[in-house]
Amino acid sequence: GAGVSQSPSNKVTEKGKDVELRCDPISGHTALYWYRQSLGQGLEFLIYFQGNSAPDKSGLPSDRFSAERTGGSVSTLTIQRTQQEDSAVYLCASSYIDRGGGQPQHFGDGTRLSIL
């Protein structure tokens, strides 16, 4: 079956430009997560979506970052006015919801973002 799909796989853009990163989760997974992986900070949680509930945005590093999830499926992470420190690999993961937190998350291959 299809796994988590992310696009683009690589993105190079100039400082100050806006970027959109896309995540298509595994069908039937109601929970969707975005993480950022960078050399200095390791793997960091960014945002969490669960069904029609309000997302948990507690990990977003600044108001330049936003995300939406349409129809409970595809998600888009948008970074406005990109800065060099935004350069990282952005990983998306999905899972079945388990209020206890025991369900494993399935990860996409990520989008490698480079800000010039």
Next chain:
Amino acid sequence: AQSVTQLGSHVSVSEGALVLLRCNYSSSVPPYLFWYVQYPNQGLQLLLKYTSAATLVKGINGFEAEFKKSETSFHLTKPSAHMSDAAEYFCAVSDVGSSNTGKLIFGQGTTLQVKP
């Protein structure tokens, strides 16, 4: 709040030797713990998980981990290393605090090198 510490950012073993990757966690509630592996330019792949059933957990590719509450540890082992095991390994705990989103809190990762 939960946290994870991986001891040793880099571990080197000979092919056929025992692999031991260390992980200690901090959690005020019974944790859900995971080990993930990441190969170059790929996302994270689940190796195994602990969700309060058996304390010795067997995963894919011959890996296993033992949950030791008294030591707050969840070390990953494999009896005999293979060249294909060379990768980065992440230990993670699931957030089951007040937000209960299931977001993962990762250790800093351990790079495993396997020498022929």
